[in-house]
Amino acid sequence: MENPYMPYPVRIDTIEIATEDKSLKTFKFVFLNKEDEEKFSYHAGQFAELSIPGVGEIPIGIASSPVEKGFVKFTVFRTGVVTSHLHNMKVGDIMGIRGPLGNWYPWDKLENKNVVIIGGGFAFTTLRSSIVYMLDPANRSKFKNIDVVYGARSPGMLLYREELFEWEKRDDINMHITVDSTNDPNWKYHSGFVPQIVEQNAPKADENTFAIICGPPIMIKFTQPSLTQLGYKEHQIIMSLENRMKCGIGMCGRCNIGKELVCKDGPVFTLEELNQTPKEY
Ligand SMILES: Cc1cc2nc3c(=O)[nH]c(=O)nc-3n(C[C@H](O)[C@H](O)[C@H](O)COP(=O)(O)OP(=O)(O)OC[C@H]3O[C@@H](n4cnc5c(N)ncnc54)[C@H](O)[C@@H]3O)c2cc1C
Ligand code: FES
Structure with a gap:
């Protein structure tokens, strides 16, 4: 072994x-x-x-x-x-x-579904991985509509800028890029915080729509009500956590929330699953 x-x-x-x-x-x-x-x-x-x-x-x-x-x-x-x-x-x-x-976003469950990706700041890394995966010619037809809401403090703080603007030009993905604020007169995307842009631009939920959300705790906290208002149920909101870790393989107990070990049972959980754990996240 x-x-x-x-x-x-x-x-x-x-x-x-x-x-x-x-x-x-x-x-x-x-x-x-x-x-x-x-x-x-x-x-x-x-x-x-x-x-x-x-x-x-x-x-x-x-x-x-x-x-x-x-x-x-x-x-x-x-x-x-x-x-x-x-x-x-x-x-x-x-x-x-x-x-x-760790586990991963539930790709089997997301097949034939609308997927809304919501990211803030530098927690966009695994979301970038997900978007590239879904847009791959071998995979794109497995998913219905793809929307992305991604925000950073300012234009220069957006990750993967070249790719973002390439995705913007495609007609098989709806990009909603935002910055908290900018003085750049050439900025042609959104200004405002992620929860507000979600509320104004993300599709309303039906039973075939799922949101994946990854970002700083404050962004996640304020985005949840926006999604609820759009009709997303707890099992349709999928999140990735970044708890402090040591072993990463479920051996040391450093990363637990109640009985769940974030490194092994997560880092991906639905809001429904998290709501059954002690309120520590
Ligand atoms: C599943 C997972 C995925 C992650 N993905 C990324 C990623 O893609 N890119 C990235 O830059 N970081 C990511 N992180 C956070 C990253 O692990 C920490 O920033 C890193 O461990 C800090 O190490 P350090 O030795 O430089 O900092 P330390 O010297 O250990 O600490 C410096 C500061 O960072 C804080 N810190 C340390 N670990 C964490 C943590 N897990 N969450 C929040 N604050 C922390 C400490 O409280 C302290 O203020 C991820 C964490 C997890 C658990
Ligand atoms: S980091 Fe050791 S159990 Fe999760």
Whole structure:
């Protein structure tokens, strides 16, 4: 049996500055061993532990999509010990990836359904993975309407800007991009907070419509009433949590909400499931 704590060795292939304040970078990794890449077979919505020897490990959502082969991508906000170390690393450096970990968005259940993706700030990573997955020519016909509401503080803080504006031009996805505020006279998208843009632009719910929501707790808190007002029931609201974690594989108990271990039973839960747990999220 393989040791579940043993990371796969990877090389940093590219590093892109993702936001204008340089607080986020996107790292593209390639596996040193081809067979490890095959073992690291993942679904959109999962996360991995990025592991830097002698520094530590951190759980990070997988930003690349299962339909993108040959590499795996993560977008990381610089906040503390491990993320700062990672931000200082260079192309060619070797480190580790452990995973894929956790559950994923319920892709089987979402087939033949309308899907509304709602994201805020830098929690858009696994949502990017999901959009690329759904728009892939092999998958697009499996889903009905796709709407995306994505907001950031300012235009320069939006992640994956080139892709966002490419998706904007397509007619098989409805993009509702917003910023809290901007002085840019050329800004031609929305201004305003995510909950307000959801209320004004997201489709009303019928039994075939599901919302996936990922963002800072404050955004999630204020978006839930907007979705309820549009008719979404608790089982139609799917969320991804980012609790503090250690092992990532259900062994240490660091990430629990009541009986649920976010690293193993989650990080993806419906609001209905979360409402049956103690009010800790
Ligand atoms: C499932 C999952 C997916 C995640 N995906 C991403 C992602 O795609 N990109 C990304 O940048 N980050 C993501 N995170 C958060 C990331 O794991 C933390 O920012 C990281 O562990 C901080 O490590 P550090 O050593 O740099 O910070 P530390 O030195 O440990 O702490 C620095 C600061 O960060 C805060 N912090 C640490 N961990 C968390 C956490 N889990 N949630 C909130 N605050 C935290 C601490 O309270 C402290 O204020 C994810 C977390 C989880 C659980
Ligand atoms: S992080 Fe160890 S049980 Fe979830």
